[in-house]
Amino acid sequence: MNFLNEVAARFPDAISLAAGRPYDGFHTTDDVHRYLRSYLAHLEAQGLSHEQRERRLLQYGRTNGYLGDLIARMLAVDEGIEVPGDAVMVTTGCQEGMVVALRGLCALPGDVVLAVEPCYVGLTGAARLLGVEVVPVPESADGLDPETVREVAAAVRVSGRRPRALYVVPSFANPSGASMPVPARRRLLEVAAQCELLVLEDDPYGLFGLDDEPRPTLKALDTDGRVVYLGSFAKSAFPGARVGFLVADQTVRAADGTRTLLAEELSSVKSLLTVNTAPVAQAVIGGYLVESGCSLRAAGKEKTAFYRANLRALLGALEQSFGEDPRVRWNAPAGGFFAVVDVPLTADGAMLEVSGRDFGVLWTPMGFFYAPGSGGGRRSVRLSCSALPPERVAEGVRRLAELVRAHGDPVEAAGR
Amino acid sequence: MNFLNEVAARFPDAISLAAGRPYDGFHTTDDVHRYLRSYLAHLEAQGLSHEQRERRLLQYGRTNGYLGDLIARMLAVDEGIEVPGDAVMVTTGCQEGMVVALRGLCALPGDVVLAVEPCYVGLTGAARLLGVEVVPVPESADGLDPETVREVAAAVRVSGRRPRALYVVPSFANPSGASMPVPARRRLLEVAAQCELLVLEDDPYGLFGLDDEPRPTLKALDTDGRVVYLGSFAKSAFPGARVGFLVADQTVRAADGTRTLLAEELSSVKSLLTVNTAPVAQAVIGGYLVESGCSLRAAGKEKTAFYRANLRALLGALEQSFGEDPRVRWNAPAGGFFAVVDVPLTADGAMLEVSGRDFGVLWTPMGFFYAPGSGGGRRSVRLSCSALPPERVAEGVRRLAELVRAHGDPVEAAGR
Numbered sequence: 001m002n003f004l005n006e007v008a009a010r011f012p013d014a015i016s017l018a019a020g021r022p023y024d025g026f027h028t029t030d031d032v033h034r035y036l037r038s039y040l041a042h043l044e045a046q047g048l049s050h051e052q053r054e055r056r057l058l059q060y061g062r063t064n065g066y067l068g069d070l071i072a073r074m075l076a077v078d079e080g081i082e083v084p085g086d087a088v089m090v091t092t093g094c095q096e097g098m099v100v101a102l103r104g105l106c107a108l109p110g111d112v113v114l115a116v117e118p119c120y121v122g123l124t125g126a127a128r129l130l131g132v133e134v135v136p137v138p139e140s141a142d143g144l145d146p147e148t149v150r151e152v153a154a155a156v157r158v159s160g161r162r163p164r165a166l167y168v169v170p171s172f173a174n175p176s177g178a179s180m181p182v183p184a185r186r187r188l189l190e191v192a193a194q195c196e197l198l199v200l201e202d203d204p205y206g207l208f209g210l211d212d213e214p215r216p217t218l219k220a221l222d223t224d225g226r227v228v229y230l231g232s233f234a235k236s237a238f239p240g241a242r243v244g245f246l247v248a249d250q251t252v253r254a255a256d257g258t259r260t261l262l263a264e265e266l267s268s269v270k271s272l273l274t275v276n277t278a279p280v281a282q283a284v285i286g287g288y289l290v291e292s293g294c295s296l297r298a299a300g301k302e303k304t305a306f307y308r309a310n311l312r313a314l315l316g317a318l319e320q321s322f323g324e325d326p327r328v329r330w331n332a333p334a335g336g337f338f339a340v341v342d343v344p345l346t347a348d349g350a351m352l353e354v355s356g357r358d359f360g361v362l363w364t365p366m367g368f369f370y371a372p373g374s375g376g377g378r379r380s381v382r383l384s385c386s387a388l389p390p391e392r393v394a395e396g397v398r399r400l401a402e403l404v405r406a407h408g409d410p411v412e413a414a415g416r
Numbered sequence: 417m418n419f420l421n422e423v424a425a426r427f428p429d430a431i432s433l434a435a436g437r438p439y440d441g442f443h444t445t446d447d448v449h450r451y452l453r454s455y456l457a458h459l460e461a462q463g464l465s466h467e468q469r470e471r472r473l474l475q476y477g478r479t480n481g482y483l484g485d486l487i488a489r490m491l492a493v494d495e496g497i498e499v500p501g502d503a504v505m506v507t508t509g510c511q512e513g514m515v516v517a518l519r520g521l522c523a524l525p526g527d528v529v530l531a532v533e534p535c536y537v538g539l540t541g542a543a544r545l546l547g548v549e550v551v552p553v554p555e556s557a558d559g560l561d562p563e564t565v566r567e568v569a570a571a572v573r574v575s576g577r578r579p580r581a582l583y584v585v586p587s588f589a590n591p592s593g594a595s596m597p598v599p600a601r602r603r604l605l606e607v608a609a610q611c612e613l614l615v616l617e618d619d620p621y622g623l624f625g626l627d628d629e630p631r632p633t634l635k636a637l638d639t640d641g642r643v644v645y646l647g648s649f650a651k652s653a654f655p656g657a658r659v660g661f662l663v664a665d666q667t668v669r670a671a672d673g674t675r676t677l678l679a680e681e682l683s684s685v686k687s688l689l690t691v692n693t694a695p696v697a698q699a700v701i702g703g704y705l706v707e708s709g710c711s712l713r714a715a716g717k718e719k720t721a722f723y724r725a726n727l728r729a730l731l732g733a734l735e736q737s738f739g740e741d742p743r744v745r746w747n748a749p750a751g752g753f754f755a756v757v758d759v760p761l762t763a764d765g766a767m768l769e770v771s772g773r774d775f776g777v778l779w780t781p782m783g784f785f786y787a788p789g790s791g792g793g794r795r796s797v798r799l800s801c802s803a804l805p806p807e808r809v810a811e812g813v814r815r816l817a818e819l820v821r822a823h824g825d826p827v828e829a830a831g832r
Binding site: 021022024027028029032033036040051053054055056057058059060061092093095096099103122125126128129130131234238239240241242243269271272273274275276277278279280281284 | 437438440443444445448449452456467469470471472473474475476477508509511512515519538541542544545546547650654655656657658659685687688689690691692693694695696697700
């Protein structure tokens with residue numbers, strides 16, 4: 001991603017359909033002060049003394065953090081996920097949750113993680129950092145196909161390695177925008193049980209469906225302790241607190257023979273990465289949860305409306321700019337921040353430079369999300385619509401069309 | 417450390433000479449609000465627009481953080497360390513700095529880190545997490561002996577492994593309290609150059625000498641780019657922000673052939689652990705730095721006086737309780753939070769339970785800080801004096817003396 005940031009820095013006037021960050025302007029630094037006060041008031045209402053409240057924010061603290069009960073309530077209200085607060089680990093952003101989960105679950109030589117491909121680079125990068133092998137599972141237009149997962153897991157087992165976990169973003173995936181239908185979600189849980197896989201469900205975009213159709217998370221459907229759920233407040237609240245969480249309510253046997261929750265056992269990994277998540281930052285998010293009655297679906301209606309409008313603007317602009325062009329195809333995500341466009345050119349770093357310099361638009365090469373050297377995503381781009389006002393989204397797509405007009409293969413050569 | 421926390425939870429009325437956390441009461445949550453405002457005012461004075469300031473605190477941000485210039489100024493003022501702001505990586509506590517440094521420096525199979533023994537468990541734990549081998553270098557009463565480092569590094573090299581880095585706390589070490597004399601510091605840098613080692617200098621306690629004698633950090637003496645410096649604001653400010661930093665001003669060649677600073681190169685590791693350090697938390701510490709004119713030595717005079725008084729209370733109480741007891745010896749640290757006491761009993765977890773239950777005092781078995789199975793530290797305890805009011809420190813030592821009276825080997829058997 002450093003390369004992307006560099007290109008963006010060199011062409012500051014380009015419209016960035018590359019940046020997947022949330023839109024600025026849903027929260028202010030005045031809110032931060034108020035959230036802190038709301039959290040302190042919540043602690044007072046819970047009976048904590050002045051000294052206890054001060055210590056909570058200023059001292060070291062519990063490795064797994066203080067927001068377990070508030071987050072568990074949010075998950076029950078917003079997602080129908082029923083877990084105890086002790087099953088929640090507050091993490092320094094979702095990224096740390098991935099590192100904790102990968103290290104905790106893939107602890108032995110030969111333990112591998114399966115991951116949807118194309119895949120969020122934070123997951124594959126974290127695995128590389130830890131020396132954990134990632135085995136890609138190719139995604140379909142409807143997200144992960146459970147039967148493909150079964151086949152890949154079986155092949156890994158035959159090879160003498162142990163498939164320990166499967167990473168997937170079932171709703172509005174990054175980068176593909178794909179979502180799994182509900183029957184496939186249920187089937188994936190059966191396959192996971194058969195293959196003795198844990199599922200690492202990453203759900204940063206779940207609030208941002210184009211419609212109100214319920215899309216139960218895998219964790220909400222999980223009756224068998226198959227799912228470790230990764231959550232983020234970067235999009236539902238804001239990124240500057242760097243607060244995410246991991247839910248692991250599986251019962252495991254500790255080293256001393258007693259039974260404990262997987263989240264508690266994973267705390268030994270978390271403690272060696274960051275000791276605990278900044279209590280000051282936890283308090284900020286805690287205050288937002290308190291103020292919202294632990295429903296970010298309710299508190300985030302303005303955000304949901306904004307991202308819906310932007311995704312519609314993106315899909316509308318694609319139709320307008322490329323509807324007549326047989327060389328260009330794109331998917332129609334049911335929500336989230338991203339869509340994928342197949343283009344009649346090699347969408348690599350060199351072309352991105354040309355695009356930024358000569359056409360004033362940036363995008364993300366889909367090749368970034370495939371195993372290096374695989375050639376996957378070579379002629380596709382990820383477009384993000386989250387960080388821009390809607391009119392800029394449409395203008396960005398018009399500029400992309402100019403790039404394609406100037407540098408795309410002719411229709412006959414594209415051969416589709 | 418989980419075991420220690422459990423014991424502490426079971427005996428809440430015991431005096432804890434185990435807890436190495438800083439004293440509560442130097443900062444308040446009101447300060448947190450003011451620090452945030454001070455940092456925002458600082459950004460405004462630097463010419464950032466309202467939108468830029470809001471984005472700084474609320475969005476994702478630069479992987480290596482925003483406090484590089486303020487921290488570089490602090491290092492120049494307080495420590496005589498001259499580095500550019502770009503050589504500073506802001507980390508989620510010093511713990512993350514250790515993980516980043518270990519992963520970044522020990523990247524190949526056979527790369528090992530040498531570490532002072534007894535050693536802070538955060539370092540050895542982080543290495544275990546990453547699969548990096550730790551080779552202990554035994555400490556003397558005067559901290560690390562550079563000649564011992566040379567011998568251990570040579571032996572590692574002969575064995576076919578590559579000694580990449582050496583971890584050391586030169587001033588008021590945790591757990592031993594030992595400090596390296598200045599000539600030994602200079603010699604260590606020579607040895608590091610000869611052995612092609614980088615030195616990971618961890619300096620959380622440098623502000624808290626018993627006297628004002630200058631003890632230059634290794635980084636201040638480093639003219640050859642040998643030292644990567646790890647800093648923490650947990651003691652000089654407060655732990656609840658979870659802000660630390662890493663200084664790596666070495667010039668390295670990047671993958672694309674250009675020259676860059678090691679801190680910039682290490683950002684690829686940091687980005688995969690936590691993306692960046694919570695901007696909200698950075699702003700809190702940034703405000704404290706701004707308010708203190710970037711001198712935590714000046715702003716922290718009250719802290720320094722407090723910890724000096726506590727360490728004197730600890731050493732005085734040891735003399736009073738054990739001065740006549742030939743079975744008990746202790747060291748006399750020149751500053752910091754810790755002293756080590758050799759006791760005529762097996763200072764293990766079982767004895768700690770007895771101590772908490774029957775004598776109302778907790779301490780840390782020194783065995784925790786040695787390689788498992790080595791037997792090191794079996795009959796020694798670490799006493800910490802940082803978290804208690806001075807009179808409780810003395811009472812804690814009196815209770816320890818009762819434990820020794822009841823459970824210590826008789827004088828003749830102790831054989832010292």
